[in-house]
Amino acid sequence: MTLTYKQDAVQIQEVCPPTESSNANLQEQVHRVTLGKQQILVTEDEPLLAQLERAGIHVEYQCREGYCSSCSIKLIWGQVSYPFEPLAWVQSGYLLACCAIVKSDIEIAFFD
């Protein structure tokens, strides 16, 4: 079964423009995720959560489809978008890792 992504539901969250990110010949659709001292490269092909897990980073999760808000992570700067508008409330300055597609270099953080 395939899911059709509703284009009109796309919602871009921008916290503040990334400083000098997309200048060089960065490969298309590959973005750098900064988490503390770690940096991970991610693509736009799948949500952030799965890619963080593959990089060995433990993220709290439960439903993995956008309604439980367990995977809410602080978005310090950068852009993410949601192919579906998630059911969970996304606090401003946060992202929902299970369904957020990274759209630029971003910096994230867990608890303070």
Added chain:
Amino acid sequence: MSYSTFNRKQFDSMKEPMFFGENVNVARYDQQKHPIFEKLIEKQLSFFWRPEEVDLSTDRKDFQKLAAHEQHIFLSNLKYQTLLDSVQGRSPNVALLPIVSLPELETWIETWSFSETIHSRSYTHIIRNIVNDPTLIFDDIVTNKEITKRADSVSKYYDNLIEMVNLYNTMGLGTFNIPGKGEVEISMPKLKKALYLTIASVNVLEAVRFYVSFACSFGFAERTLMEGNAKIIKLIARDEALHLTGTQHMMNLMASGKDDPEMAAIAAECQDDVRNIFIEAAEQEKDWAKYLFKDGSMIGLNDQILGQYVEYITNVRMQAVGLEAHFETKHNPIPWINAWLVSDNVQVAPQEAEISSYLVGQTDNNLDDSDFDDFDL
């Protein structure tokens, strides 16, 4: 003022606040002030399940093999969950329906409560399967001190709101002399404060209080014990995750002032109270973990690990409603629990193996002419 089951006034329900506006008259969903509640209803309906679908025959054998202290852990958790869902199966209806003002929210409250009644019925299903006399277990819920202590904390905000709304509906606004209570002031800010604290305490109930029991159930299942029970708990956890999203939306909508400007001031004023509700619940849950393990722990879980998990999950939930995390624990001490809590592999019937939000009779009507390109006649 006094509640009407069909409000005869003409008004635009799109302009009403979530609560304390006009009583709802027409149950219409073609237009919604907050479409999120309609989406929650659809999701909840797609989750529908019945406890009888889960086979518990091996759980009975497993239970008899458990050590006495493990049986205590298992049964105590069931009793506590029975208490929580007894409250939740009725209270949103009793407390919130008389004051709700939006049709989609009214129906969400009813759908939400209904799903809690399924949880209650599943505890009876589990208990009937593992013991010969369920009465002993159910009777203990109202006499067991450890449980009744918690009954007070989970019901007091509801009870206070219900009492105030009853007075408001019969007497209106003002100060009234109530026998046994003295002077009681009923004002809109006081009603709204009672409502906000109730929603917060329900959020805490569903987002924190259930999780010690969940952890123990999955702890047993990690050892391939009581697996039927774990399957039911998985379904309950999936519902609860959706319910807590509902209360998070209500709290965040209230705090934002977008729904009712007066509510934003009340939410700000209540911030410390809400923090304290979270912290008090976390402390009670840590005490509960101590009570569970008083005669011995189980493999992979003890009261310390569970205590840390309570602190961790409380931090996660506080952050979700815009509060600063309170506890030091920043990492999940039992990360394996997420593999049990994840809902995409919840299986209730074979045909639903792939997706848990399975819609019966659903067909794809989005056919394009190009879909027939490789068809030749």
